[in-house]
Amino acid sequence: MRVLKINRLFAFILVPLLVSAYxxxxxxxxxxxxTIALKPDTTLAFIxxxxxxxxxxxxFQIRSKEGYPMAYFRKIRTSVCFDNKCRLLxxxxxxxxxxxxxxxxxxxxxxxxKAEHKPFTxxxxxxxxxLLADPLSLLATLSYAELAPQVKPPDKGSEVDGVxxxxxxxxxxxxxxxxxxxxxxxxxxxxxxxxEDVARLTEKSLSPGFIQTVLESPDLTDKIWALNHIRGFxxxxxxxxxxxxxxxxxxxxxxxxRAIQAFGAGDLQANTIQQALFTKFRExxxxxxxxxINKFKEAPMLDKQVKKAFAEDLTLLNSELISNVLDLFRKHxxxxxxxxxxxxxxxxxxxxxxxxxxxxYLNATQSMxx
Amino acid sequence: MERRSALVTLGAxxxxxxxxxLETGEILKEPYKxxxxxxxxxxxxxxxxxxxxxxxIQAGRAGRKTILVENGSQLGGTTTTGGVAxxxxxxxxxxxxxxxxxxxxxxxAVALNDDTLPNFSIPHGKNHPKHQVRLNGQLYAMLLxxxxxxxxxxxxxxxxxxxxxxxxNNWVVETVGKGTMTQITCxxxxxxxxNAYATxxxxxxxxxxSVTQPGTLMFKLGGYDFSSLDVKLIQARYQxxxxxxxxxxxxxxxxxxxxxxxxxxxxxxxMGADSTTSETHTxxxxxxxxxxxxxxxxxxxxxxxxxxxxxxxxxxxxxxxTYRIDGHYKITQADYVxxxxxxxxxSYSYYPIDVHDENGVVPDHLAEGIVPTVPLRALIPxxxxxxxxxxxxxxxxxxxxxxxxxxxxxMGMGQAAGAAAVLAxxxxxxPLDVSMSDLRKLLEEHGGIVPGTSSKG
Numbered sequence: 001m002r003v004l005k006i007n008r009l010f011a012f013i014l015v016p017l018l019v020s021a022y023x024x025x026x027x028x029x030x031x032x033x034x035t036i037a038l039k040p041d042t043t044l045a046f047i048x049x050x051x052x053x054x055x056x057x058x059x060f061q062i063r064s065k066e067g068y069p070m071a072y073f074r075k076i077r078t079s080v081c082f083d084n085k086c087r088l089l090x091x092x093x094x095x096x097x098x099x100x101x102x103x104x105x106x107x108x109x110x111x112x113x114k115a116e117h118k119p120f121t122x123x124x125x126x127x128x129x130x131l132l133a134d135p136l137s138l139l140a141t142l143s144y145a146e147l148a149p150q151v152k153p154p155d156k157g158s159e160v161d162g163v164x165x166x167x168x169x170x171x172x173x174x175x176x177x178x179x180x181x182x183x184x185x186x187x188x189x190x191x192x193x194x195x196e197d198v199a200r201l202t203e204k205s206l207s208p209g210f211i212q213t214v215l216e217s218p219d220l221t222d223k224i225w226a227l228n229h230i231r232g233f234x235x236x237x238x239x240x241x242x243x244x245x246x247x248x249x250x251x252x253x254x255x256x257x258r259a260i261q262a263f264g265a266g267d268l269q270a271n272t273i274q275q276a277l278f279t280k281f282r283e284x285x286x287x288x289x290x291x292x293i294n295k296f297k298e299a300p301m302l303d304k305q306v307k308k309a310f311a312e313d314l315t316l317l318n319s320e321l322i323s324n325v326l327d328l329f330r331k332h333x334x335x336x337x338x339x340x341x342x343x344x345x346x347x348x349x350x351x352x353x354x355x356x357x358x359x360x361y362l363n364a365t366q367s368m369x370x
Numbered sequence: 371m372e373r374r375s376a377l378v379t380l381g382a383x384x385x386x387x388x389x390x391x392l393e394t395g396e397i398l399k400e401p402y403k404x405x406x407x408x409x410x411x412x413x414x415x416x417x418x419x420x421x422x423x424x425x426x427i428q429a430g431r432a433g434r435k436t437i438l439v440e441n442g443s444q445l446g447g448t449t450t451t452g453g454v455a456x457x458x459x460x461x462x463x464x465x466x467x468x469x470x471x472x473x474x475x476x477x478x479a480v481a482l483n484d485d486t487l488p489n490f491s492i493p494h495g496k497n498h499p500k501h502q503v504r505l506n507g508q509l510y511a512m513l514l515x516x517x518x519x520x521x522x523x524x525x526x527x528x529x530x531x532x533x534x535x536x537x538x539n540n541w542v543v544e545t546v547g548k549g550t551m552t553q554i555t556c557x558x559x560x561x562x563x564x565n566a567y568a569t570x571x572x573x574x575x576x577x578x579x580s581v582t583q584p585g586t587l588m589f590k591l592g593g594y595d596f597s598s599l600d601v602k603l604i605q606a607r608y609q610x611x612x613x614x615x616x617x618x619x620x621x622x623x624x625x626x627x628x629x630x631x632x633x634x635x636x637x638x639x640x641m642g643a644d645s646t647t648s649e650t651h652t653x654x655x656x657x658x659x660x661x662x663x664x665x666x667x668x669x670x671x672x673x674x675x676x677x678x679x680x681x682x683x684x685x686x687x688x689x690x691x692t693y694r695i696d697g698h699y700k701i702t703q704a705d706y707v708x709x710x711x712x713x714x715x716x717s718y719s720y721y722p723i724d725v726h727d728e729n730g731v732v733p734d735h736l737a738e739g740i741v742p743t744v745p746l747r748a749l750i751p752x753x754x755x756x757x758x759x760x761x762x763x764x765x766x767x768x769x770x771x772x773x774x775x776x777x778x779x780x781m782g783m784g785q786a787a788g789a790a791a792v793l794a795x796x797x798x799x800x801p802l803d804v805s806m807s808d809l810r811k812l813l814e815e816h817g818g819i820v821p822g823t824s825s826k827g
Binding site for chain 1: 430431432433461464466469470471473474477487489490491492494495497500520521522596597599600601602627631815816817
């Protein structure tokens with residue numbers, strides 16, 4: 001993707017755009033509440049890498065004064081066609097830095113219309129913005145031709161915009177009535193190839209500070225996005241390590257799972273991280289306990305306190321978790337007398353499977369010690 | 371030739387004919403004799419599908435000697451052999467409601483295949499498949515097998531029961547398989563056949579609808595670009611073929627566009643599909659394959675679809691509904707849609723009411739916050755002792771069953787049945803007499819989520 005230009009002027013225009021949701025200078029605009037607390041500073045223009053039917057291929061990136069990508073927009077000029085009749089759609093679409101829909105505005109004097117040129121009401125603009133914000137919309141799987149019912153109504157005009165066709169009943173819930181094709185087209189631009197361009201551009205600007213900011217977003221998708229962009233992208237800072245530990249809680253499995261995944265082998269060199277992670281192990285539910293035990297397998301070496309704590313907990317765990325801990329010990333070649341003594345307590349467990357696993361482990365330690 | 375020497379020569383010739391000439395490395399084996407084996411177990415699970423694997427692992431991990439009998443060649447049932455490798459749904463309204471052994475295996479399959487989980491924190495709205503976890507079915511089958519072996523479960527593939535009798539507080543189960551005839555004596559029996567087959571052989575009542583839901587042969591198509599197809603023209607050609615009797619309307623829900631959009635997957639309907647016996651399952655398999663072949667030939671006549679290819683197809687038709695047990699409690703639709711909590715609720719279930727019929731399926735979603743539950747009594751046939759079921763043959767009315775039958779719910783039931791059998795075996799009781807506090811404790815120790823006092827997630 002090529003940087004075309006830097007235009008600070010945009011920043012001054014965009015500041016009000018991102019904080020207000022409606023027209024103040026004769027322009028129609030609808031925005032979702034921004035979830036990442038940054039102020040716009042500069043705007044960069046890129047040639048969008050993706051190929052689509054949109055005439056203007058420039059993707060604008062809005063940056064904060066820290067240099068963090070905070071939003072994107074694209075000036076859409078595309079045709080909405082049905083039955084060989086077309087109408088030009090002019091709209092500017094906005095994305096968050098994590099690729100979510102942020103809002104839209106229309107060039108001065110432009111408006112969206114339904115059948116027979118009837119302009120959108122404010123409620124319909126609001127609805128359009130709501131529909132565009134739904135990534136799970138049925139529009140994702142429908143083809144353009146399926147928006148209309150099987151039987152076509154008589155042709156009433158020469159222009160379309162949801163326009164010359166009635167809307168199929170099953171899609172009414174997902175479109176602005178009378179503007180099905182416009183809704184469809186806009187939704188597919190929002191969730192089309194530009195989203196990937198946005199992701200690629202943001203990934204080029206990742207930093208611990210930016211990730212920290214996105215993690216603080218109230219939006220759950222933003223949080224998961226940030227958690228997915230740590231390992232392999234940036235180096236953890238102490239602040240981020242703490243933030244990750246905070247996400248490891250049984251209250252939200254996805255966030256906890258992603259946070260555990262975000263710790264790399266290098267991070268686990270620190271005894272403090274290992275010990276903090278073990279504290280999380282004790283608080284975790286079954287599904288997370290297994291993930292945490294497996295995470296310790298990535299550590300270059302097992303912290304002594306953590307090893308001792310795991311050994312002490314053995315008699316409290318079920319057979320599967322005991323098996324997992326013994327696998328962890330095997331990975332780190334744990335064969336010291338104190339740990340083995342605690343493992344030996346399992347030999348008399350009334351669950352034969354547990355006793356057998358302990359016996360197998362202790363038997364193997366003989367060869368480990370040779 | 372002298373008479374005596376001629377006889378000697380003939381004798382040598384016949385001996386030569388009876389004993390083939392052996393090449394180097396070959397040995398002559400005696401004819402195979404089918405000999406009956408006798409095995410003993412604390413717990414026998416019949417059916418190694420979605421629920422059965424979890425039940426067996428639970429029993430094995432709790433230290434019980436466990437045998438798992440499966441009539442196919444791999445574990446996992448509809449998830450693996452049936453190809454419905456999206457065993458949702460484990461989360462409801464932002465909270466995990468089914469965990470334990472089933473979730474553990476799903477989690478490991480996802481990690482080992484570098485797949486990503488849906489964001490369960492965000493409600494799926496009316497698009498519940500968004501919360502389905504897509505798995506690599508074959509990888510999942512291998513993981514299940516490994517987990518069973520690690521739990522000490524003895525797996526017996528290719529076997530099916532022929533007789534089940536209750537003798538001296540134990541079940542005696544006769545099975546046959548490829549070159550095997552086995553008598554397994556067990557203290558507790560869990561029917562996870564999905565068809566209540568073991569229940570029926572054991573002599574307990576089973577129920578069935580006069581018309582059952584269709585099955586599905588899962589497959590994958592390729593070789594065309596959906597976005598460039600003339601949908602209207604294809605739809606018209608499809609209707610024409612149905613009118614002419616070249617295609618059957620119900621085979622693809624009267625929706626050729628849906629088939630092309632999804633490129634196969636969970637779209638075909640095999641009316642009356644029943645996997646209970648070899649004969650009924652043979653019919654379901656032949657019907658599914660014949661309909662796919664016919665439709666594939668038709669697709670290749672359509673503009674833009676001339677190069678349509680069959681990329682993959684499962685080995686058998688997966689089945690949604692056959693028999694249900696007549697249990698101590700029958701879960702009703704009203705119970706399900708109101709999320710009724712029972713004193714003996716042992717697992718959660720979460721899915722829309724989802725009855726497939728000849729017209730397709732229109733899921734009826736649960737109201738916000740509703741999470742249905744399964745009572746232990748619904749897993750126990752009336753008049754039985756030492757006997758449990760788990761999976762889609764759970765005692766329920768048809769509408770409740772259309773939601774309870776999905777895999778995650780079956781996994782929850784499987785773990786509950788396994789744990790109840792463990793306690794019944796250890797305490798020398800029948801499962802109905804096991805105390806709920808003991809059952810809850812054991813299930814939670816093994817990661818299960820039990821409705822009631824135990825919190826979700």
